[in-house]
Amino acid sequence: MITCPIFFCAYINAMAKIKYIEHNGKEHDIEVLNGFSVMEGAIQNDIPGIDADCGGGMSCATCHVYVKEDWYDKLPKKEMGEDDMLDQAYEPKQNSRLSCQMIVSDDLDGLVVYMPEKQV
């Protein structure tokens, strides 16, 4: 049997659509590969508003985003330490997350995140 390489690639390269909304309201619909973080999706696509100074190590709070309300509870829960870092973010709210800690999967297809006014 001949396997179809294109089909195979499409399967392993599954993506989820993420909507990034800048503080000024500008929207970016980006397809992000499963396995990448929401932060990486923004950085790789040059979307302004996420700094990610520490590169995804949960060591700074400069990839802070607000998750659209109805999405917040659907996301995998925060791990220990994320809230501690969020204490140090610019204007954290109840729906705040660090985008480096949200890993893209089929479950996140359609996720909407808002960028804060600034990161630092």
Next chain:
Amino acid sequence: MIKTDVVVVGAGPTGLFCAHQLGIIGLKCEIVDNLDKIGGQCIELYPDKPIYDIPAVPECTGEELTNNLIEQIKPFKFNFHLNDRVQELRNENDNWIVKTTNGKKFQTPNVVIAGGVGSFEPRKFPTKSAEKFDGTSVLYSIKDKTIFKDKSVAIFGGGDSALDWAIELSNTSKVSLIHRRDEFRGAPASVQKIKELSEKNIINLFTKYSIKDVKGNGSLEEVEIKSEEGKSKILKADYVLGFFGLIMQLGPIAEWGLNLDKKAIPVNTENFETNKRGIFAIGDICTYPGKLKLILSGFHEGALAARGCFKYARPKEKYRFEFTTASSTIKDRLGVK
């Protein structure tokens, strides 16, 4: 005025290893860092986190890496200028005059910027009105705790700095502690103590609140706090203290005319010199095609930048490449036989 061969801006791993390479080739340097300790991000952000990609070191923490680098440059007896920040660079007859925030002045043909993502600064309150009182009654660090005696102090934050100061100042001041959520990230013993002091009404504790506004005519009088639901409260306050950790700011580097590209300094990959003669940039702060933000890349960049510094520091000498295993000159510099 301190005369030297090189001023290294930043005492993170990249700056430290560059200093080592400068020492190996016989140059002197002075190292300036805004933090109060050596190590940069490795010490400030992740002292306990293991690093797995230092060549020939399968695993080490940020703190171990820093301590080893300090050990490695010990023979050269370089000066560190901590708690200080390079503010201004000015060109003068093939030399750079480097001025720091604390008023130190250096004269050097070379400056190596190993500044990471910038210098660490306290995160400030987002409220515009707080700027008016910044440094007088809105503070982000404490130099003299006696100024708070018998005053009302509102402390914001949930980490050790906020908790420790709330406990300490509650002895002599009327302290309110405000934090955006119920949980604190400070040491469990401190959290326990805060709860006790709150039950005894020694400390006013407000959780799930954040700052809304600060008010006062001339001097600070009160601070308004708001809950997530929009409920607001007004507290009397002579001082407002914010402990939200440190953020990294590029700071004055942005004003040195180095053609910044998204907070990074473009360099050539031959010696990591910038568009300005005698100014080099290495580590996370530099950018070039293929740049990787790895500590090992910073080491490589520092080694080449050090050779780049040599030609300006010793214009009449020819740089000779030597191995540390074989060169008796280098062994002398290291103080080994």
